[in-house]
């Protein structure tokens with residue numbers, strides 16, 4: 001699932017070329033060549049090409065004439081590319097809801113009307129500019145083997161007690177996002193802090209355990225599987241679901257006090273060279289067929305109101321102006337400072 | 351009869367129209383006021399939320415030794431998402447410097463007013479913003495510094511709510527208008543009912559009904575009813591005076607004429623002087639003519655009076671014809687004329703004034719006998735056919751000598767054929783008027799083989 005053979009042309013040269021032209025940092029750049037002269041759909045995304053490829057190909061099956069250039073960058077870079085550099089993309093997909101919200105709020109997104117009868121849940125879009133196409137819980141992953149006889153934590157309170165009572169087990173073997181490096185990590189941390197005061201206690205206790213800090217979920221999962229981590233806090237549920245092996249004793253825990261639910265969002269940038277292609281692809285993603293493919297072939301959970309209703313602990317991060325608060329540079333600075341003070345204890349500093 | 355009278359638009363229509371116009375105006379007013387109030391209410395609500403958000407940020411400003419500390423609370427912005435999905439912009443200024451936010455967001459004119467938020471609307475980038483500004487003084491390094499917090503928000507949510515309310519207000523106004531219109535129609539009906547009842551009551555009356563109106567009329571109609579009653583009383587008085595006058599006039603003319611005629615007859619018998627006899631005979635003749643004229647004039651006056659004051663009854667035309675024919679037997683005998691009757695045995699029902707019909711028939715038979723040759727036969731027939739009865743009076747005499755019936759029915763119009771026959775020229779006028787009043791018709795034509803044939807048609811009842 002994670003490494004499907006990419007049949008489209010993947011050109012290493014192109015990556016170099018693109019990296020030279022764009023000031024923002026690109027991780028992957030893939031061209032899915034079309035048959036004819038339907039133009040080129042340019043997508044800037046934080047989601048790995050491997051995950052998105054089935055959806056891209058399904059779209060290309062309906063529009064064989066359209067070539068798709070799929071560019072992957074970090075959420076900060078996606079934001080910077082559009083906000084500061086006015087990069088020419090027809091669709092911007094990101095897991096950093098706050099940055100996407102900032103783009104939409106500041107007028108960097110075009111309206112999308114959708115086909116007749118298109119009706120998206122109110123919590124899954126903001127105005128007609130920002131649309132969520134996937135929802136996924138942010139989870140705790142635990143290595144059963146590493147935990148030994150200790151009980152699985154079910155709430156953050158459990159987690160705090162567990163770390164306090166058994167520091168030997170957890171010291172140096174807890175992983176979480178570094179919010180200073182990762183947009184998603186920053187979003188999760190700020191939303192955690194907003195949801196409950198336990199976050200700061202958790203951060204402090206975790207800080208006492210000398211946690212390992214990551215910039216991506218994938219690395220945390222890999223380290224947990226390698227036995228280097230006992231637990232990783234705030235991991236993207238879809239990645240964990242796809243890669244963790246229950247037989248090996250790795251457990252995904254959706255904490256019961258609350259579990260943030262991230263919405264992956266897409267917008268059509270104001271300066272899109274062919275916004276009609278962006279709109280076509282967005283419409284396809286949000287259509288029942290597109291949602292079906294997202295659910296079954298990309299491993300990302302589709303937008304599903306009933307799933308939220310079934311899990312009372314699931315808290316979708318609200319798309320709204322509240323998210324803008326954390327994008328404010330002063331606010332960000334303050335928050336990260338506080339976070340550092342809590343997590344990086346004096347003994348860490350050289 | 352009165353179809354030619356031009357009628358002005360009905361009171362009911364006018365009343366309903368005016369009430370509907372008033373209802374439409376009030377509905378429009380209702381719509382406008384609901385809209386205005388809703389608009390103001392939503393704006394005030396939005397403003398207070400915006401103001402609260404701004405104040406919340408201001409409350410979190412802290413002074414200190416290393417400068418001002420800004421910590422925008424999450425709730426400050428999340429509450430702005432409460433009403434709709436509006437775009438939010440903010441700017442925090444210390445002194446004249448923008449510390450954070452959008453440095454092109456319009457600042458309030460003049461100095462900010464203190465902790466009470468100040469609201470203003472400004473265009474910003476591609477949108478129109480409603481902006482709240484709050485200023486606060488903070489101590490930085492022991493010096494008082496003024497900080498201004500500006501938060502702007504688009505008003506799409508408000509516009510949507512106002513549009514929604516406007517729709518409801520429109521529906522409300524329309525509903526009000528419909529109800530008011532229905533009520534107007536109802537009210538017009540109620541208000542006009544007494545007038546309609548009065549008009550009906552007056553219209554229903556028979557022509558001879560001259561009783562005053564005793565119906566309860568609304569106060570506004572009382573003068574009208576009083577005037578009408580006075581008019582009816584005067585009309586009744588005038589009519590009865592006319593009746594008395596006609597009867598008295600007939601009496602006063604006939605009585606002295608009869609005396610003159612009797613004296614002349616006696617004198618005629620007592621004298622043998624031829625010249626005197628001739629003179630006396632012409633006196634008798636002139637008296638006869640005068641008496642006839644007076645009689646016919648009074649008959650005609652009676653006919654005119656009674657056509658206005660008809661007392662219709664159901665009567666048997668056959669019996670009536672027979673009676674008249676019998677009454678004329680002696681006169682006919684004098685000229686050795688035979689009256690031949692052809693009248694059905696079964697009753698022939700007509701509705702009409704007995705006096706008028708008798709008068710008409712008498713004049714027809716009188717003419718037939720008068721203008722017939724002696725020793726002839728006068729045929730009186732009563733025939734029936736599609737809803738009409740037809741009385742034919744035919745004689746064998748001098749005929750009409752080419753004069754048309756139309757001319758003969760004129761008043762005082764006698765034919766050229768009259769010779770020495772006494773007459774006034776009113777007989778056929780009476781017949782024609784009776785025929786008209788009864789809804790029938792009259793005609794007189796020459797009879798084949800000599801003489802004249804008069805036809806009086808009447809509707810059967």
Ligand SMILES: Nc1ncnc2c1ncn2[C@@H]1O[C@H](COP(=O)(O)OP(=O)(O)OP(=O)(O)O)[C@@H](O)[C@H]1O
Nearest residue numbers: 717718721749758764765773774775776777778802
């Ligand atoms: N049966 C008839 N035969 C011939 N002429 C007639 C006959 N009836 C009426 N006329 C003509 O019509 C004229 C009008 O008739 P009408 O009865 O009105 O008047 P009148 O007989 O002359 O007078 P009176 O008023 O005394 O009856 C008559 O003068 C006569 O010339």
Ligand SMILES: [Mg+2]
Nearest residue numbers: 717773777778
């Ligand atoms: Mg006559």
